[in-house]
Amino acid sequence: MPANAVTSLTNHQIRLASRPVGLPTRANWSATTEPVTEPSEGGVLLKTLALSLDPAMRGWMNEGKSYIPPVGIGEVMRAGGVGKVIASKNPKFAVGDYVSAGFGVQEYLTVAEADMKRSGLGKIDLRAGSLTQWLNVLGMPGMTGYFGLMDVGQPKAGETVVVSGAAGAVGQTVGQIAKIKGCRVVGIAGGAAKCEWVVKELGFDACIDYKSGPSAVKEGLKAHCLKGVDIFFDNVGGEILDSVLARINRSARIIICGAISQYNNTTAVQGPKNYLSLLVNRARMEGIVVFDYADRYHLAVAEMAGYLKDGRMKSKEDIVVGIDTFPETLLKLFNGENFGKLVLQVAVD
Ligand SMILES: NC(=O)c1ccc[n+]([C@@H]2O[C@H](COP(=O)([O-])OP(=O)(O)OC[C@H]3O[C@@H](n4cnc5c(N)ncnc54)[C@H](OP(=O)(O)O)[C@@H]3O)[C@@H](O)[C@H]2O)c1
The missing domain is CATH 3.90.180.10 (Medium-chain alcohol dehydrogenases, catalytic domain)
Structure with missing residues (x-):
């Protein structure tokens, strides 16, 4: 020019x-x-x-x-x-x-x-x-989902992975990678349309509509995580985090990716009340910041581009x-x- x-x-x-x-x-x-x-x-x-x-x-x-x-x-x-x-x-x-x-x-x-x-x-x-x-999926949210799940969560085939904010940018990536890696995946999202999309289009095993009632998450976890929760990828925090903490397995990994329910608070952030579940279950809770993985983005991009191409991943x-x-x-x-x-x-x- x-x-x-x-x-x-x-x-x-x-x-x-x-x-x-x-x-x-x-x-x-x-x-x-x-x-x-x-x-x-x-x-x-x-x-x-x-x-x-x-x-x-x-x-x-x-x-x-x-x-x-x-x-x-x-x-x-x-x-x-x-x-x-x-x-x-x-x-x-x-x-x-x-x-x-x-x-x-x-x-x-x-x-x-x-x-x-x-x-x-x-x-x-x-x-x-x-x-x-x-x-x-090939950008920052996809990298967050990939490295948060793979590096911090370390999923093994057969484990149960729960992801909040399931229909969002990070959540959709996390759930689909977890399915590709052979896990059972349960999403948590707001509203029937998002839940239906997550299950029917993305292939999650189930999705809990947290807006469908005050005990929806508690009841949903009970119904869909019969073997407990091995990995929780949390995008939301607050009460949803507490409900999942109550159902974790021994050696569970909780990935603290975000806490969107708390970002606009004018009062103090609500911390987890059920944190002693980490002690009882010898579990760990770990934060992730995506930028720490910048040197390896190209590897995740190549893998995810392959999934987009062969149809195993949608966005x-x-x-x-x-x-x-x-x-x-x-x-x-x-x-x-x-x-x-x-x-x-x-x-x-
Ligand atoms: N740690 C990192 O490096 C990193 C990087 C990227 C993103 N993040 C975090 O990852 C999370 C998801 O980000 P994203 O870009 O993928 O956003 P997103 O999920 O595409 O969009 C945000 C979604 O959050 C849900 N939400 C909003 N307020 C809520 C509330 N009070 N309770 C429950 N759900 C609520 C809404 O979905 P529903 O309709 O389902 O309620 C909304 O669509 C955020 O917490 C973000 O800060 C962290």
């Missing part, structure tokens, strides 16, 4: 305006525009095609220490995404290459050569999966169009309106 064409482009962005208390509102965001800048020598200019909307974004909006610094007030909101190289001064990237990177919630991103590693910039191969699958993405919808679209994660991996389409390829 010639230099004058680049500088005539305008970059629409969504920035964090203030820190939310409870659920974020539109007032916590500001929409800004900026001229697009040409890449410096060794750099590239990227056009955002689609962004990954993640529950973790809620945590990044908070002040305080975590596994990654918070987004600063006034900064473009952090977001992973996929896009296309539209100008390049780097021999490793050609115009037209598809890439994934930490785009941020904006239409364009100029990356200097020195920042390429930090921004997670890498080419993606659309023969392995579609653009949106690169945000789902579902929930695509919402328009960067301006970001504030409301993000909320779908917290009210369960998203059905599959939540993706914000910023531009058409």
Whole structure:
């Protein structure tokens, strides 16, 4: 793209305006525009095609220490995404290459050569999966599910695996890998439609609709985990974690991936009441942060791309169009309106 064409482009962005208390509102965001800048020598200019909307974004909006610094007030909101190289001064990237990177919630991103590693910039191969699958099973949520289950959970054929948030991005990957590895898989999800999809389309053995009644999870676990629970992959926390803890087996592994039921709390996080079950059952509970596995993503991507190709793995993405919808679209994660991996389409390829 010639230099004058680049500088005539305008970059629409969504920035964090203030820190939310409870659920974020539109007032916590500001929409800004900026001229697009040409890449410096060794750099590239990227056009955002689609962004990954993640529950973790809620945590990044908070002040305080975590596994990654918070987004600063006034900064473009952090977001992973996929896009296309539209100008390049780097021999490793050609115009037209598809890439994934930490785009941020904006239409364009100029990356200097020195920042390429930090921004997670890498080419993606659309023969392995579609653009949106690169945000789902082949992207960060898929890597979370893969390494959380395989490295921390260490599943063995015949074991019973329970996964909460089963119809979501991480959950759908976890359950399908566990089935491929020969486990019995029981999902927990909100609503009949999600539960039906998880069983009929993804091949889970059962799915418990936690919204169907106050004792649905307790009763469901009793009915579907007759031999107890060997692995619990938890995306939700709160009462669901407590209910599963009450049914774990000796040497069970509980993977703490997330606790979405607690992210918008205005009171203290609800910790597990039934934690003594870990003692009685000589079980362990372990947290996972996906970025720790970055050196091995390529191995998991190759394996999962194989499953996508041979039909053993399916993926579902929930695509919402328009960067301006970001504030409301993000909320779908917290009210369960998203059905599959939540993706914000910023531009058409
Ligand atoms: N540790 C890591 O490195 C890492 C990386 C990625 C993601 N995560 C975590 O993994 C979890 C899932 O992320 P995802 O990207 O796959 O999101 P997702 O499952 O695609 O979407 C979020 C889902 O959470 C469920 N949910 C929301 N509020 C809930 C509540 N109060 N109680 C029970 N369920 C609730 C909703 O499903 P229902 O309709 O079924 O309620 C919603 O669709 C999150 O906790 C996230 O923070 C962790």
